[in-house]
Amino acid sequence: MKGLLVDDDALYLRTLQRALQRRGLDCATASEIEGALALAxxxxxxFALLDLKLGAESGLSLIEPLRAIDPRMRILLVxxxxxxxxxxxxxxxxxxDYLPKPVTADALLRALRGEPATPAPGGAGMIPLRRLQWEHIQQALHETGGNVSAAARLLGMHRRSLQRKLAKRPGPERGGGEA
Known part of the structure; x- marks a missing residue:
């Protein structure tokens, strides 16, 4: 199955592309709207997996043009x-479908099959809270150009608290799906 992944986070995009490739899906990638439409x-x-925030643009603006290219295309917004x-x-x-980020390859495959993106409570595959917190912190750092003080203000926390959290980068999850 061919897919299109659209996200302005190059590292997340490559990681997800590799994880899906290992599961037998061939995915093209784009980081902006015009490139995504040309690839589509x-x-x-x-299917197409679209990030909501694409720099100054919105992934919402891609939904209708993609639907016009192929009405049967599964379009997932993350x-x-x-x-x-x-x-x-x-x-x-x-x-x-509409999925919280970061979406794992397994959650994406479930959504593509029309199954719930998250397994039943207590099931393996939920993203651990420390991983979600880490991703949220990384987004704040990205938005502030790596400025820890500005990111701490954005997150509503003390700079030293943020520095302690940054020193405790979460490791790979046990038994969890990789992104």
Whole structure:
């Protein structure tokens, strides 16, 4: 199955692409809207995974043009800033699913099959809280250009607390799905 992954985070994009490749999916990648549309026209993917925030642009604006290219394409929107408002907007525009970021390859495969993206409570595959916290901190650092003091203000915490959290980078999850 061919897919299109659209995200402005190059590391996340490559990691997810490799994880899906190991599961038998061939995915093209793009980091901006115009490149994503060009790839979709050329490759005709069966699904597209779109990040909500693409730099100054929004992945929401990709949903309708992708749907016009292929009405059968599964379109999944992912975001680190999940809200009811953006979920409703994504579905109104034609997205098939809305997933919190970081989405694992296994959760993505479940969503593509139309299954719940997260397994039943207590099931393996939930992303550990420390990993989600780490990703949130990384997003804040990215938005502040790596400025720890500004990121701490953005997160509503003391700079020293943030520095302690940064010193405790979470390791690979036990038995969890890789991204």
């Amino acid at each position: 026209r050329r490759e005709r993917p069966a 975001t680190g800033y999940a809200s009811i408002a953006t979920a409703v907007e994504a579905i109104k525009r034609g997205a098939d």
